Amino acid sequence: MTRPRDPAAERRWRPDTQAVRGGLARSPLGETSEALHLTSGFVYDSAQEAADAFAGESDHHRYTRAGNPTLDVLEERLALLEGAEAARTTASGMAAVFNALASLVRTGDRIVASRALFGSCHEILTTILPRFGVTCDLVDGHDLGQWEAALATPATAVFLETPSNPMLDLVDLTAVCELAHAAGARVVVDNIVATPVLQRPLELGADVVVYSTTKHMDGHGRTLGGAVLGSAAYVEAELNPLLQHTGPTMSPFTAWVVLKGLETLRMRVERMAAAALELAAWLEGQPGVTAVRHPWLPSHPQHDLARAQMSGGGTLVTVELAGGRAAAFALLDALRLIDVSNNLGDSRTLAVHPATTTHLRIGAEERARTGISEGVVRLSVGLEDVDDLREDLADALAAPSGSGHDA
Ligand SMILES: *Cc1c(COP(=O)(O)O)cnc(C)c1O
Numbered sequence: 001m002t003r004p005r006d007p008a009a010e011r012r013w014r015p016d017t018q019a020v021r022g023g024l025a026r027s028p029l030g031e032t033s034e035a036l037h038l039t040s041g042f043v044y045d046s047a048q049e050a051a052d053a054f055a056g057e058s059d060h061h062r063y064t065r066a067g068n069p070t071l072d073v074l075e076e077r078l079a080l081l082e083g084a085e086a087a088r089t090t091a092s093g094m095a096a097v098f099n100a101l102a103s104l105v106r107t108g109d110r111i112v113a114s115r116a117l118f119g120s121c122h123e124i125l126t127t128i129l130p131r132f133g134v135t136c137d138l139v140d141g142h143d144l145g146q147w148e149a150a151l152a153t154p155a156t157a158v159f160l161e162t163p164s165n166p167m168l169d170l171v172d173l174t175a176v177c178e179l180a181h182a183a184g185a186r187v188v189v190d191n192i193v194a195t196p197v198l199q200r201p202l203e204l205g206a207d208v209v210v211y212s213t214t215k216h217m218d219g220h221g222r223t224l225g226g227a228v229l230g231s232a233a234y235v236e237a238e239l240n241p242l243l244q245h246t247g248p249t250m251s252p253f254t255a256w257v258v259l260k261g262l263e264t265l266r267m268r269v270e271r272m273a274a275a276a277l278e279l280a281a282w283l284e285g286q287p288g289v290t291a292v293r294h295p296w297l298p299s300h301p302q303h304d305l306a307r308a309q310m311s312g313g314g315t316l317v318t319v320e321l322a323g324g325r326a327a328a329f330a331l332l333d334a335l336r337l338i339d340v341s342n343n344l345g346d347s348r349t350l351a352v353h354p355a356t357t358t359h360l361r362i363g364a365e366e367r368a369r370t371g372i373s374e375g376v377v378r379l380s381v382g383l384e385d386v387d388d389l390r391e392d393l394a395d396a397l398a399a400p401s402g403s404g405h406d407a
Contacts (some may be wrong), residue, residue, distance in 0.1 A: 002030045003026075005023075010076075015266065016266060018081055019077070020082040020385055022077040022080040023075070023166045024073060025073060030205055034070065034073050034256060034259050036070055036256040037068055037069045038070075038359065040063065041062075042061045045154065064249060070091050071250060071255045077228060077259065079229060081200055082229045082296075084202055084230060085231050087228065088243055090225065090249070090250055091250055092214065092225060093192060093226040094120050094209060094226070096210040096227055097210050098248075099228060099246070100188050100208050101125075102242060103242050104208075105129065105134045107132060107134065109156035109157070109202075110156060111137075111155065112136070112150045112159075112183075113159040114139060114141025114169075114186065115138040115163060115370055116356070117159075117164070117190075118165055118190070121161070122361075122366070123361065125159065140159075140369070141164065141170075144175055154256075155185040158176065160189060161189075161193070162189065162199075163310075166316065166378035167318060167372060167376075168293045168314070169302070170306055170309075173183065173189070173201055173205060173206060174202040181205070187208070191211060194314055195215075195216045195265065197266045198273065198313075199309060201263070208230075208234065212226050213225035214226070214322045214343070218261045219265065219345060219346070219347060222257055223257045223349070225254045228363045237259050266279055269314075270312065272383060273296075273312045275383075276316065277294055277296045277297070278390075279317055279386065279389060280313075286295070288321050288327060289320070289322070290320050291320040292317065293320075294317050296313025296320075297313070316380055316381070317360065318376060318379070319374040319377050320375045321376075322376075323375065324336070324373070325353070325374035328353045330400070331351075331396050332351055332396075334396035337384070338393070338394040340352065342357050342358050344378075349380065349384055350378050350382070351378070352377070352378050352380075354376055356407065359372050
């Protein structure tokens with residue numbers, strides 16, 4: 001006999017306990033670790049049992065697109081860690097973003113969003129949703145005056161990313177949520193950069209939170225996945241029908257991998273954020289570096305806001321080099337330990353040139369407006385020894401522009 005779950009007790013557990021045990025529903029076999037239910041469908045003991053399941057009169061699973069026991073464990077654990085009533089998983093972070101927005105808007109509706117967005121989020125708001133008659137106005141997220149002006153007109157949804165990737169600009173969540181609600185809008189926060197370890201948007205007034213589990217939650221660069229979290233009423237009435245009938249379902253295998261990642265999420269994020277801050281402070285004094293961005297650096301223009309709404313500055317560090325694209329490429333090409341890669345939240349430290357990769361498609365004008373110059377390099381700091389990372393960066397910064405790996 002395995003011990004039955006006690007969901008009320010799980011809600012009272014502290015986050016570290018929730019991270020390793022939350023949602024764990026063991027099968028009658030009593031396995032220690034979460035079971036991987038890698039199955040598309042489910043069988044019934046009788047025709048009546050199938051009929052009851054489809055009539056909603058039992059909680060027997062029917063089909064993985066509508067629900068799966070391994071996905072259930074991950075969704076329960078994510079909700080616990082976020083302090084959300086409910087969560088649903090998706091096949092990628094972008095599926096989470098798109099479905100969160102699509103669940104809220106109809107033709108003729110208006111979205112207000114912060115301009116500093118992940119490239120594909122920008123594409124959804126400015127190209128894909130407008131095809132369905134949903135308009136979007138972009139504001140500079142760090143400028144409350146612009147939010148006030150935009151939300152003086154009614155809106156259905158507000159979408160924002162804080163801290164933003166890659167410039168790490170912040171949005172004042174409490175203030176913007178108040179303005180949004182007064183305008184009749186619900187607030188969707190992309191909390192991917194901060195993680196639930198460092199920022200809890202629902203407690204600051206947000207209505208829906210979205211994640212790419214691909215990033216810190218998997219944490220080891222293996223799987224692609226996403227999640228949407230919010231109230232039970234929202235998830236049941238608005239999100240579930242869309243997910244069930246359009247089918248951006250996370251694989252149970254991915255859920256099982258992410259469950260393992262969540263067990264160490266806090267340890268990894270805190271350690272990576274401490275290393276990121278140490279490297280950021282050191283980078284501020286380096287020759288050729290004109291600016292360093294990390295929310296926990298006192299030089300960050302919104303440092304006080306960061307301290308107020310986050311519990312740590314995060315795992316990303318963004319530097320601007322005096323020599324523009326040539327200096328950025330020279331730095332990336334001279335790295336011997338840190339990899340050139342556009343992922344983030346991995347246990348390995350990764351570096352990328354956003355203007356020519358992740359933020360190529362938003363165009364030069366939007367890049368200029370969000371501060372993504374040709375000299376910007378983004379680091380996602382991993383779990384290596386910080387002294388090895390500093391030495392790699394010091395050697396690469398000292399390499400003359402134009403000398404690459406093969407030089
Ligand atoms: C990675 C990322 C996404 C998209 O997630 P995928 O899992 O790659 O689809 C969206 N927003 C931000 C801020 C991201 O970093």
